[in-house]
Amino acid sequence: MMRWRWDQGRLDYFNFDNLRMIAQVLVALNGVDIQTPRIDPLREALVTQTSLPFAPNSYTVWRNYARIFKWTMVAARIDHRLMVTDVCRKIAELGEEGWGVDEYLSFIIPRLYYPSPATQQYNVTENKVFPFCVILRFLLAQFKQRGDASITLDETFSYLVGNNLTGVEPIETFLTLQPTAQKGRGDEKRQVREMFIFLAQSSFLKWSNSTLILDVMSGDDETIERLEQIASPLILTQNLDSDAEIIRLGTVDNSVIQPFVSVAREKQDDLIFTEGxxxxxxxxxxxxxxxxxxxxxxxxxxxxxxxxxxxxxxxxxxxxxxxxxxxxxxxxxxxxxxxxxxxxxxxxxxxxxxxxxxxxxxxxxxxxxxxxxxxxxxxxxxxxxxxxxxxxx
Ligand SMILES: [Zn+2]
Ligand SMILES: [Zn+2]
Structure with a gap:
């Protein structure tokens, strides 16, 4: 059985606003040597521009924080150098071409899998599990049946992890799942909880009372259809090297699905204040x-x-x-x-x-x-x- 995991105890760094500031710093330092210099090239810029601590000072930022950069698919180390991904540039950008939190998370959902290249468990032989697709598919199945959908942490382990779902199963499969005895062991539960909170930054999910809730209005079929597409794992040829794999995962190409279609039906004098x-x-x-x-x-x-x-x-x-x-x-x-x-x-x-x-x-x-x-x-x-x-x- 595949363990569901996530970086733990550093939620601050996964806050989209903070992640955007981190991305801006990394884009500016793209290509810098992060292996050999005696003075850490990342520390000062990250600490001053994001106001987040990158402790302890005795280790390089890369040594202690690379996992965050990799889980979020913003950067990897290629030939001793910092290399940012396309998606890093997208969230760093504040102009018309830049991405907000919904676009970012819709990009991450079909790409993030276990065993993750952000961890040492990474390998290309094991069958992949796409946890965000599994969760979203479960919620979409429930929503289609009842017009409302939510899942708790315990249910996640019992119904999703315990049944070895991978994310490629048809939506209908999720309607007939039987509970299992699977429970989050050790820090697993906390890791999955933080993963849910990260995901719930999107406008289509909410996190409340230890429950992940799908926040879509009943009858909004267009959004449901979009979310089904987003919750479809992108299975492409993997790189043996985990850092190269991060760069591949963070590549923005024409496989990207935007979360929401249009607002043509919204009235012009509505509560609108941006032109984007x-x-x-x-x-x-x-x-x-x-x-x-x-x-x-x-x-x-x-x-x-x-x-x-x-x-x-x-x-x-x-x-x-x-x-x-x-x-x-x-x-x-x-x-x-x-x-x-x-x-x-x-x-x-x-x-x-x-x-x-x-x-x-x-x-x-x-x-x-x-x-x-x-x-x-x-x-x-x-x-x-x-x-x-x-x-x-
Ligand atoms: Zn307002
Ligand atoms: Zn008033």
């Missing part, structure tokens, strides 16, 4: 997800107030339940911030429908003036939001 079509889709999905809304408001204390006008919708309209909307400060990125201990909703804000429209309007003007597709950092996004708040009458 792809970000807009992720952003709209995020702010309109009823699941996210429930999770977010459950994390706040009562009474719920609009963050801008401080009005309580329940006082004003006592017959309504909760009219506040969810506003996501950093649209290009993941809605849920990974922290050392789990997830937080720090980048979400409750707004009344009027203030929400007005903020998006402010963003649109600001981005147009600055000729930016999106805010480049969360700090910039927050400061523009506060600017709008201060100018309120």
């Amino acid at each position: 079509r792809r970000i807009r889709v992720t952003h709209l999905r995020v702010e309109r997800s009823p699941k996210l809304r429930r999770m977010f408001f459950a994390s706040l204390s009562l009474p719920y107030l609009c963050d801008m006008c401080r009005e309580s919708m329940n006082d004003r309209y006592p017959w309504t339940d909760n009219l506040l909307e969810v506003h996501h400060l950093l649209p290009l990125s993941s809605v849920i911030r990974l922290t050392r201990t789990g997830t937080s909703f720090d980048d979400l804000i409750p707004l009344c429908p009027n203030c929400h429209k007005a903020v998006h309007n402010y963003y649109r003007t600001w981005l147009r003036t600055e000729r930016q597709r999106d805010f480049s950092t969360i700090i910039e996004a927050k400061s523009v939001y506060n600017e709008a708040k201060e100018q309120m009458g």
